[in-house]
Amino acid sequence: MSKVTLTIDGIQITVPKGATVLEAAEQAGIFIPTFCHDPQLSKPGACRICVVEIPGARNLPASCVTEATEGMVVNTASPAVIEARKTNLELLLANHPTDCLTCEKSGDCRLQEYAYFYGVKQGAFKGEKHNYPIEDDNPFIVRDMNKCILCGKCIRMCEEVQGNDVINFAYRGFNSIVTPAMGAHYADTEISNCVFCGGCVSVCPVGALSEKGMIGKGRRWEVKKVTTTCPYCGVGCQFDLNVKNGKVIGVTSTDGEVNGRALCVKGRFGYGFIHHPDRLTTPLIKKDGKFVEATWDEAVDLIVKKIGSIKEKCGPDALGLLSSARVTNEENYLMNKLARAVIGTNNIDHCARLCHAPTVAGMATAYGSGAMTNSFAEIPGADFILISGTNTTDTHPVAGAMIKQAARNGSTLVVVDPRKTELAKLAKYHLQIKSGTDIALFNGLANVIIAEGLCDKEFVNNRTEDFEAFKATVAKYTPEYVEGITGIRAETIREVALGYAKAKNASIFFTMGITQHICGTHNVFSIANLCMLCGQIGKESSGVNPLRGQNNVQGSCDMGALPVVYTGYQSITVEENRKKFAAAWNVQELPAKIGLTVGELLGECGKSIKGMYIMGENPVISDPDANQVMHELKKLDFLVVQDIFLTETAQFADVVLPGASFAEKDGTFTNTERHVQLVRKAIEPIGNSKPDWEIICMVATAMGYPMSYGSAAEIMDEVASLTPSYAGISFARLEKGSLQWPCLSADHPGTKFLHSGKFARGLGKFHAVEHIPPDELPDNEYPFILSTGRRRYHYHTGTMTQRTGALEVFYPTEYLEVSCPDAEKLGVCDGDRVRVASRRGQVEVAVKITDTVVPGLVFTSFQYPDVPINRLTNPARDPISKIPDLKVCAVKIDKVG
């Protein structure tokens, strides 16, 4: 790269060509004030506080938008510059309230800082001042436009990072104001389109935008900021927990490796659960049907006694453990060790079974690894993005925003979804398929690509196997045939197929819309096939990317919280592996019998399974056919639940152990793109709760297996020593930055994208798969298809998001999405309550009429304990991965009253 040398305030500095004067000054350590400049946003050059003097220029140019040129001489502090800056500040102060004494941003306000620095006082100019009402009608953000200096960073953040265009300047000149359309408030989301990501707040240099929850909670200089990883979805955003006096008072952006400063409403405003009064603060033991408080010793003793007696009487396989996608890698690792080394069973599973078990099964079989092949940072490089069965902007909002940015920048976006999601509305093609017809569609795309001779023959020949069988199978899936199954026009199928095949870099993203079917694994195969067919894998920005739902669902799988593998997917069925782990864990031998999955464990309750230990899971709400789940749990002889709240599942427990939340412990989460990131302890555990890893150590030790670690870092060292893909990972390295596995040694940089040059399993394997209709289709009695999913404002079963003081306030009740024609047929209006019933159960819920769903399809989330929709869902399972068919079940709907 060519360089230029310039002189700033007498200092010679060499910078890359194209750098601005401001950047050059920063490099030289010279201070230039800025309001509107932000290195990650476009450059409006608007505030003019960063002006400098450059001999030869006809005025004082703004350094943020002036390119440094060879031989340029810059003066950043000449009398003219200082005078201009002072006058500029006087002007800004002349229209600014002087309530620094009570202003939330005091101490973190650039206007205050610069006024102090330049000794500018208010009062140089008197005249009209604005007097806008303060917008304080949502639980997240307070807007005081009287303090706004119109730098426009919030607007650019919203547009360029979040892709939402909620706000812009309205009116002009002195009357300019930043506002949503029509002068609406943020809270009028129908008009404003605001999703409360809070990006605007994160960049506001003054007190115009504040986090409502932080107001009055602490001065900026009193706050300790602890950078950690978000406990919600699998994107793995990083942020700063703001701590004062041992209490988390808020969340602010840091410059996260994955997310930059972007966060979603949950990450930024959903921290209230940490100090919620419902937090479990002491162990509980059920006596006579009621929970009574107990000491740790009492609780652990009881567990040891009960589990010991079950193991003694019925053998270790009479016990089952559910680990958790929410706790750290270290804790999952220890749960896996507890099950296998201490208790002696492979009956360990977790909720990945309900989300991406087919992904792990399908992609591992086809490619040799079940993880996302690429990274979020590669999204901008994809000129073709196909997303299938993922409402990304709701479920993985920050990743959704990245996809929106790519679409805005010209990438072709194709959305396959029965629902008209936000991304579907932005997409070039929305393939609104009939639920459960994905295989037909992907086979159809392959059919076109083969017929048009666009298949990457070299890739197929050199890097894959079993192509011929696949080719024979897709032969019948002509676009016309597929149109009959999916409802997508043959012509559209052709166009999308050609687009995918001809793209330079094509990325596919999917989530539960692909996996939660009885043919979930085959669905994944059909996607895996398509990528190989076109060679759109094993290179940057091209591949298959399953977005994992929970903060550490990738990590809990990596850590062996699965019935068939140890850490790093080392199979328990391989004797060598068993020996390796037995030696490391200092036991004679490890069980070889494949363990039971979540659904199988619950199904065997009272039969082969007598006791369970559930950590951080809530199957009573999350699992299909929830009535049956409750029924089964009651049959257990003994149930331990370890959680941060007394969940619906914990109600069935004999012993409840209080875990510590993510804010109260150290550890790591592995995000959906294999980034292992640090979770840092910000506060002491609440009450008498303990980090889950400490609890597991206590239980194991009490069971006669001494287990003790000085820190989470030590546990990771053990993981690394046993797990090739994590071999190079240590807390010491992670302190310097996250690492993406595979990270094979201490000097291995980690892996951005997988399968470069060679698939993890050697050759990529094609699977010839046929369309399989859903298990339960509508009929006369149950005429609607019910599909379930998630909402942006809530997470999993709502245990955390229903207790934040913000999220549940803004989004208090669940509703059922019904199409307009169906609503008319049912005779219901918005807000009317209906009874939704399947062959297994029923719930009552309010109706919302929307064009998001097509006639015949209704949708709701499983995140509201008062709308326990999983009492209705179908437990029919994919025979390979055992995932239940949560996306399709037949229901009937009646108006209540």
Add this chain to the structure above:
Amino acid sequence: MKSLDELAKIKESRRAALKIREGVPSATEKAHVMMCGGAGCISSKCLEVVDAMKEALSKNGIAEQVQIILTGCMGPCDMGPVAIVYPDATFYRRLKPKDAEAIVEEHIMKGNLVQRLLYRAPGAKEPTPKVTDIDLFAKQKKIVLRNNFYIDPTSIEDYIANDGYAALGKALTQMQPAEIIEEVKKSGLRGRGGAGFSTGMKWGFTAAASGSPKYVVCNGDEGDPGAFMDRSVLEGDPHSVIEGMAICGRAIGAEQGYVYVRAEYPLAIERLDYAIQKARENGLLGKDILGTGFNFDIEIRIGAGAFVCGEETALLTSIEGKRGEPRPRPPFPANAGVWGKPTVLNNVETWANIPEIILKGAAAYAAIGTEKSKGTKVFALAGRINNTGIIEVPMGTTLREIVFEIGGGIPRKKAFKAVQTGGPSGGCIPADYLDTPVDYDSLGALGAIMGSGGMIVLDEDSCMVDIAKFFLDFVVDESCGKCSPCRIGTKRMYEILDNISKGKGKEGDIELLVELATTIKATALCGLGQTAPNPVLSTIRYFRKEYEEHIRDKKCACNVCELEE
């Protein structure tokens, strides 16, 4: 049409039909009545005159032998409605519908001029019937407005008859792109929007810029108070702009043009839109123009009432569908214009000069004007002057010639005080400098600017504080609000000025104004802000005493300001 030959044939046949407008009597037609159809004359109801005239012609059974043509603006708006009757080129003014009969029955049928409707020079006893004899017109030099007396702006054949599209034909068949740019450079043409940058250099930079496609943009967002030069061109001769842009398209390798016209110019938009349509129909826009393989087309973008969109970067941003706010330069439009692509942006008047330069050659054009300011300039005369309206004069004409000879001087024998040029970005030039030649550099030296061509004449009754306040009020209203110096600074300047004008000024206010003005000029983002203080600074420079009187004596010598207490 698919070739130059076809173009030449149309020209030939149409030219013959228009001989009457050159003063050659026709065997078949009695007269062509060129009725000024500029927005000014339409406001003074020229269309009713046209109707009355048609009626009179029918009544007398000569409707077939007389054409009534609605032209573009002829200039003398305060005399409107005006008309020229050919072949004898008689100029009539202040026409009313009831006058139509006299013109038809006396002049056209019997050859007797209607004396009471003829022009009389100020102070003259005898009328001046012939348009070419009238001082107001005789001292002008028309290049940009060459067609406004001559053609029907809705007739592409009329335009072609007067050499229209011949320059495009020449550029496409006889010149290489680099030669076109060289020709424009040699002509010395400078941007008529006011900044006066060399048009040829601008084209050269854009041609050399990497990035494609490239665009050609016409700035028709004329917004200075009292200025309507561009409107007159768009209404009177829209094809000249289209042709100029197409020539540029050829020169820089662009296939798409945009004309940005303010919404307040409905007639200009209508005529331009019609002209674009006709040019397409005739193969002069679109694919394979004149059979040369050259493609070029134009779209109109209509503004939404923001003055700042006349600033080039704001205009480009507005074309992109965004809020019309300026963006920092560099990068200049030549490198990053519409959609971030290399773009030539010139104003309407600049474009209208291009065909003439290409057709007649740079040397002929450069022969007009001063050393550094070539060609002619169109001005809109307004304020305290007899002949308000549009004029076109060679660069270098003195202010005195413009105000007193062409403009007919100051009404009611009042004394001349100053002329304000350049609108809200410009300044006031006092009587001492009346002999200044009007060119970019001379006006700039006086603290004023050429600007786009607005000239407001002020007499002894004009209060300079009030004038400054008027322009500042305009700027406060039109500041987009993007940069703080302009957004808040002009507002505070206005407030100080308002206080002065109300007798509430205090010592130090003038210094504060100057200080604030200096910061705004030095730090504002775009041309609007950087020049917004000029009207204040130039009035302080030449008429400081008036400010001091308002502040110290609480007195407005001109009795314009309403002083409180």
